[in-house]
Amino acid sequence: MDDFALTNQSIDVVAWRRRLDHPQAGGLAIFEGVVRNHHQGRAVRHLDYQGYAPLAVRTGSEILATARGRWPLLVALGCHRIGHLDIGEAAVWIGVASAHRAEAFAACAWIMDEVKARVPVWKRETYADGSVAWAQGSVVRLDPPG
Amino acid sequence: MDDFALTNQSIDVVAWRRRLDHPQAGGLAIFEGVVRNHHQGRAVRHLDYQGYAPLAVRTGSEILATARGRWPLLVALGCHRIGHLDIGEAAVWIGVASAHRAEAFAACAWIMDEVKARVPVWKRETYADGSVAWAQGSVVRLDPPG
Amino acid sequence: MAALDIVFAMPVPGSSGVIQLTVLYFAHLRDQRGLDSEIVSTTAADAQSLYRELAARHGLSLPEKSLIVAINEVMVRWDAPVHAGDTVVFLPPVSGG
Amino acid sequence: MAALDIVFAMPVPGSSGVIQLTVLYFAHLRDQRGLDSEIVSTTAADAQSLYRELAARHGLSLPEKSLIVAINEVMVRWDAPVHAGDTVVFLPPVSGG
Numbered sequence: 015m016d017d018f019a020l021t022n023q024s025i026d027v028v029a030w031r032r033r034l035d036h037p038q039a040g041g042l043a044i045f046e047g048v049v050r051n052h053h054q055g056r057a058v059r060h061l062d063y064q065g066y067a068p069l070a071v072r073t074g075s076e077i078l079a080t081a082r083g084r085w086p087l088l089v090a091l092g093c094h095r096i097g098h099l100d101i102g103e104a105a106v107w108i109g110v111a112s113a114h115r116a117e118a119f120a121a122c123a124w125i126m127d128e129v130k131a132r133v134p135v136w137k138r139e140t141y142a143d144g145s146v147a148w149a150q151g152s153v154v155r156l157d158p159p160g
Numbered sequence: 161m162d163d164f165a166l167t168n169q170s171i172d173v174v175a176w177r178r179r180l181d182h183p184q185a186g187g188l189a190i191f192e193g194v195v196r197n198h199h200q201g202r203a204v205r206h207l208d209y210q211g212y213a214p215l216a217v218r219t220g221s222e223i224l225a226t227a228r229g230r231w232p233l234l235v236a237l238g239c240h241r242i243g244h245l246d247i248g249e250a251a252v253w254i255g256v257a258s259a260h261r262a263e264a265f266a267a268c269a270w271i272m273d274e275v276k277a278r279v280p281v282w283k284r285e286t287y288a289d290g291s292v293a294w295a296q297g298s299v300v301r302l303d304p305p306g
Numbered sequence: 307m308a309a310l311d312i313v314f315a316m317p318v319p320g321s322s323g324v325i326q327l328t329v330l331y332f333a334h335l336r337d338q339r340g341l342d343s344e345i346v347s348t349t350a351a352d353a354q355s356l357y358r359e360l361a362a363r364h365g366l367s368l369p370e371k372s373l374i375v376a377i378n379e380v381m382v383r384w385d386a387p388v389h390a391g392d393t394v395v396f397l398p399p400v401s402g403g
Numbered sequence: 404m405a406a407l408d409i410v411f412a413m414p415v416p417g418s419s420g421v422i423q424l425t426v427l428y429f430a431h432l433r434d435q436r437g438l439d440s441e442i443v444s445t446t447a448a449d450a451q452s453l454y455r456e457l458a459a460r461h462g463l464s465l466p467e468k469s470l471i472v473a474i475n476e477v478m479v480r481w482d483a484p485v486h487a488g489d490t491v492v493f494l495p496p497v498s499g500g
Binding site for chain 4: 212218276300
């Protein structure tokens with residue numbers, strides 16, 4: 015399995031968590047981004063994500079590789095959902111295993127920041143009144159900091 | 161169920177994760193401390209934890225309450241294992257749900273720091289050569305910062 | 307071949323030749339174009355020229371500074387050349403997570 | 404009652420009275436005492452006096468500055484008074500996580 019995946023099925027957080035197992039691991043930091051029922055004061059009914067799969071996987075994998083270079087990580091994994099998501103469903107899952115907790119937390123938060131900033135995935139919000147809008151998003155930087 | 165628990169059974173991380181569900185939640189930060197096979201250069205065979213249950217639950221709950229006062233959290237939970245633990249088993253689980261990810265990460269890391277510093281739990285390491293030692297540990301501060 | 311006939315029927319002055327490439331659309335651009343992808347015949351020599359041509363032809367509203375270009379699954383600069391058979395994507399601001 | 408007889412058979416000079424309380428032991432102190440808990444008869448008026456008495460009696464080696472005291476499941480200062488029926492715990496440096 016790839017370390018970073020794009021999926022149109024529910025993210026199997028139990029299976030992803032299992033892949034963090036490592037005998038030298040002392041700390042696992044996990045982030046789940048889930049669909050919340052509000053955005054900037056508006057009630058959200060559901061989300062639809064599009065993704066450019068091959069570049070999303072490549073970019074996500076590059077982010078994980080960069081994180082492994084910056085921190086002494088034992089395992090670093092990520093997954094982003096695409097398609098239709100209801101409230102409470104996981105849109106993204108990031109998991110990091112390391113010997114000590116400080117680098118697990120730091121790397122997990124950094125990976126998530128980078129995924130939001132660089133992975134080609136787009137979120138369309140459908141509001142309670144039925145109107146839709148693409149989330150504002152981030153212009154991708156061509157040369158990210160190494 | 162209590163928000164903070166001490167258990168002599170395997171921590172059911174799936175059940176604890178489920179308790180983080182909240183319709184306003186956008187980010188879940190989870191930390192698992194697991195038994196690693198090494199400590200300060202020595203090979204570790206297994207661990208045994210003791211805990212002073214009523215004070216551990218009270219102290220853990222106070223830490224969670226303090227975190228809820230410092231960050232806008234929707235859910236904050238924790239669990240510490242006691243008894244015999246093999247390599248790879250979860251010794252501690254901390255989970256936080258909030259609308260946005262920054263406070264979820266910050267609160268989760270802070271709670272874990274406080275749990276290590278204040279919750280009355282003691283870890284005895286059994287090394288590959290069969291010798292045992294209590295982990296060095298932290299002297300508890302009587303008046304933690306609020 | 308019919309496709310080639312059409313291509314040669316639309317020569318563009320100043321071009322160094324007409325090529326065919328694939329353009330994929332996502333998010334706002336997919337909505338504006340009304341297509342997920344298309345084969346485009348163009349005389350554009352680089353990504354910027356290609357986007358300007360498509361934007362003019364189809365009323366794509368996103369400014370270049372809000373987009374980044376990917377050619378064959380690699381992010382590149384706006385002055386990157388385009389070649390026959392390339393897959394070109396203009397990526398709107400991303401909003402994962 | 405036999406227990407009371409024993410208590411009154413061991414008066415300590417200067418004490419304001421003998422009380423019975425429960426002491427729980429954890430980690431290093433449990434190993435040194437060889438017990439999880441015990442009922443202690445003491446004339447100690449505060450936590451510090453109680454610890455010094457137990458340390459001398461049982462060879463407990465942890466210095467006071469490495470411990471914190473809990474009385475009835477609340478962490479308290481060393482000068483906190485102890486009363487009959489209290490549950491007192493001297494907590495070694497903690498090492499959860």
